[in-house]
Every structure is written in C-alpha cells, then in structure tokens.
Amino acid sequence: MEQMTKYLYKISSLNYSLQEKQILNNIQLVLPEGKFIGLIGPNGSGKSTLLKLLYRYIKPQNGQVWLREKDVWEIGEKQFAKEVAVVTQESSVAFDFTVKELVFMGRTPHKKLLKRDSKSDEEIVEDAMKKADVLHLANRNYSSLSGGEKKRVIVARALAQQTDVLILDEPTNHLDIEHQFALLDLLSECSMTVIMAIHDLNLAATYCDKLLLLQKGKLCAFGSPEEVLTVEQLKHVFNVDVEIMTNPFTNKPYLQFVSKKYKEKGKVNES
C-alpha cells in the first residue's frame, strides 16, 4: 500500500474559466505540509487564479480544493482565516491607518464581537512587527511608507494572523533587490508552509523547496528546483534559452538566460 503522506492541500480535477476563457485546466495536485512552495509560470498562465482558488476567494466551476481533509468551501471564512493567511497583490488602502493598527487587523479572525485587544494580542502583533522588521515604523502612517516597507507591513499583518499556512501573490514585485532578499529570507525562516507566486526564477530556485510550473492553465511540472528548472522545460514554457549553473553560496540552480540576439553572437570569450 502507498505510504500515507500528510498533505496540506489536495486539488482534484480543478477547472476554472472566466467569460468562456479557460484559465485553469484540469489541475491535479497534492501539496505537502511545511515546505516553501514556489508557483512559477509566464504571464497569464493562471498563477494568481490558482492562488485565489487555494485561499477560497473564488469558487472553481469543477473540481475541489481540499485543505487537510476538508473542502475549503465547507470551512467558514473566519475559521479559514485562522488557518491560512494571505498577502495579495493589492497594497493600497482606502483610508490611512498607522502601521500598528494595520498589523493589529491580522488579529481580526481571532476576535469575538466586542472583544478588546488583549495583552496577548499586543505581544503577537509586536512579535510579528519585529520579525518583519517594521517595529520602528509602528506609529507611522501606512500611506507615508515606501513600497518595500508597505509590503513588509502586510507580511507582518499576515504573521499576526498566526496561521500555519501563508499564501503570497508575487510579494517581491516592485521591491528593490535588497528588500527582495530580506523578504524571502524572512519567509524562509518562518516555520509555516509558504505558497508563493513569483516571477524571478533565480529567486524561486534559491528559496523554494518545491516548484510548481504552470503553462496556459495546465500543470507542467511539480518537484524540486533541479527537477523543474531544466533547459528543455524552460525553453518549452518560457521560450528562452538558458544555461544552468550552480550558485556557489546555495548550491541551488542558477539560471543564466540568453536572449536571441546574444545567442547568435555566441560567448564573448569563445569567439
């Protein structure tokens, strides 16, 4: 008999289409617990849609999404928010809050009606702000922060939710290189399962335990970065030529992309 591995998410024959355009096509997938999982694929391959289905914001037309033996749509919003925290792409806020107030909102699913912020809430929020390195911004207004600071505040809010799953939709977008690394360092040090859509394949290779490759709504590959990031697969899905090396610091694959123009010219030293 097959060994029963503990799974976090199970997705069975999942289809999703919007206005007759098929966005996700027959996805079958089992995501393990406790890993850092990266979701990669070209623009329009259905990454965001798959994430939205995972965090039960949109309903699939066919198929089901299971979170630990339960259909996500049978879990109420509130209970779900205690299990899964989300950092969406939207980061604008209609009205201004202070950083601390925003991070406190991560405690919302844990609150009963009329319940005041308790001492333990205060500690959890402070701890989350410390982890995300925004404690020094606690009393600043959110709107006055830079893009990187804003992202870290939203991550702090998600941490304050104290879930064991964290889903992020392209969290490194619009961040400078320093803040990209800082954010991913932070996420990889968390004990929770992280599922993240990300564009930068080298960052994905460096930080993720498992990669999930989507192409035109279909699951192309799922496995370790070494298994997924191959020359053939990248050529097939992204239509780019690549040379795969090894990052001496991480021992993970390092991708050297070559555009069509320079490929024809060949390597400088060899000519």
Added chain:
Amino acid sequence: MIKKHFSIFLLLLILITFASIVGAILVGSVNISPSIIWDVLCWKLGFTNSLTEASIAQSTIIWEIRLPRILLAIAVGAGLSISGAAIQALVQNSIADPYILGVSSGASVGATAVIILGAFSFLGNWALSLAAFIGALIAVFIVFLLARVGGRTSIIRLLLAGIAISLIFSAITNFILIMTKDAGGMKAVMHWMLGSLAGAKWSNIQIPILVCIAVFLFLYCFTNSLNALLLGEETATTLGISLEKFRLIVIISVSLLTGVLVAVSGTIGFVGLIIPHIVRILVGSHYRYVLPSSALIGAIFLIWADTLSRVIIAPEEMPLGIITALCGGPFFIWLLRKEGYTFGTND
C-alpha cells in the same frame, strides 16, 4: 496624540455636547438664564414640586419646544455622521454620504405625496414621517436589488444604481411639484427637502433617538469588520469577514437609521459627508475611534447649526440644509486644498 488619550478626548466632547445643549436652550427670542433651565429641569424631573424662578411660559418653551428640538438635533447629527462613516467603509470611498443609496430621494417622493397630494391623510400627524420613511426604504431596496449580480453585491453597481434611482425619484418629486397649483404646498415641500427640526416634539423624537442609539451600538460591535472592509474586498475576506453578510448588515442598519432621520427632519446634507472627514483628521481611520467621535462631533455641529437656523433670520426659520451646506461647503473646499490631507492612498 489624541488616540493616546482617547477617553479624555471623548469626555471633552461629551462635556462640549452638554454645554452646547445648555447654550442652545439659552439662545432665542425669549430670554432664558441658566438658573431658569435648572429650575425647569428640577421641576419636570420631579425633584422640586413647583417652579421658583421660571414662569410657566418659560417652562413650556424650554421643555416643550427647545429641548426636544435639541435632542432631535443630537440624534440627527450623530445618526447622519455614523451612517456616513459606515457607508464610506462599505463603498471604500470617502465621497460617499448616507444618502448615496437613494434614501433622501425616496423619502422626498413620500413627503411630497403627503404634502401636495394628501396621501395617507388617515394617519394624521404621522402621515408625513411614515410616507417619507416608506419612500426611503423602497428606494434603498430597489438600489440594493439592482446592485446584486450572481449573488454578490457589486459596490460600483450599488453606487451607480443609487445615482440612477435618485434621479428617477427626484424626477417624480419634481413632476408632482410642477403639476400642482398649491403654492403653499410647494413651499412646504421645499422646506421639508432642505431639512428642518422645527417639528420636534417629545412624541416624535423617541423613535429617532432609540434607533440612533441602537444602530450606533450595533455598528460599534463591528468595528473590526468595518476596518477590514477598508482594506479591500479580497483582503477583508482573507481576514475572515463574510463580505456578503456584513455588507447586508451595514446597508440595512444604515438605511433604517437614515430613513428614520429623514422622516422627521427632511434631508440635511453635508453632515454625513464632512463630519467623518473631520474626525479622520483628528483620530485616524480606526472605527473604534471614528464611530464615537463622529457621533459626538456630528451632534455638536447640528445643535449649533440648528440654533443658527432659528435665529439668523428670526422670526423666520432658515432651512437647516442651507446652513449645513454653507458652513460645510467652504470647510470641505479648504480641506480639499489643504496639503497633507489625503482622501486615501490612491490620491
């Protein structure tokens, strides 16, 4: 700063409210002193057996005319302000006011039908309020139905449907007005539409006051959810808010409150729009601070606006809506031009 000492700030606002009540009783064509107010209050509340200083006429003016009117001003000012604050969370936009869902235009049709066409005359004195209230709820109900698509409430549809229904209902009101030959009736409708608290009596202020308190307490239970709404639909959902249910709750409670208020006071503009703005400058956007501050500042504002409306062209009364717009408008423009005040991060 204010947030750190928020309870002191609230206490201060409550004191100003009480001072405003006393101040507003003092102002008027009949001279009254604070000791006379005290005398009348003690007598009416049964602490003393007879009036020592005040005359019966003064007692009647204080107890039967000015006090109910001031209490209604408090209910209307507080009610419109918290409704505005809640509606702004609902639509995630600071340009919204409590009438945006069509409440005022629906109420106007009801009121015009009663004043000009004599509808509901069997209800006697209650006809106007009841017809206005029913008109308001019908308008909101239609707007809400129009905004539902596939089981979801679309906010942009809600706003657009509100505008469309307001236009249609205003057209009906205007049609009735144009067709009538009753000049007195037309003036009465104009007065009603511009808002007035002159009709306040102990008998008709109880419902607005009770509904105002109930809706305030109700919304105050949901401050966390109101805050989360401001973060956008998706984020609010991921924070565990049942978006559809909660929106329904907000729409129903706010419509009920504004409907009740419009029914007794007519449509008083600007309060529900500017008070939440002023409050946000003072205490930020967190609804635990916004709701109580809006209620008190709205109440204080309307007490004085109403007092002004009584005395500015005495013995005539200036419609309250004119006062609130004339005070509120320039302030709002100043706010618009002021650097450092943002209407949201998209600004």
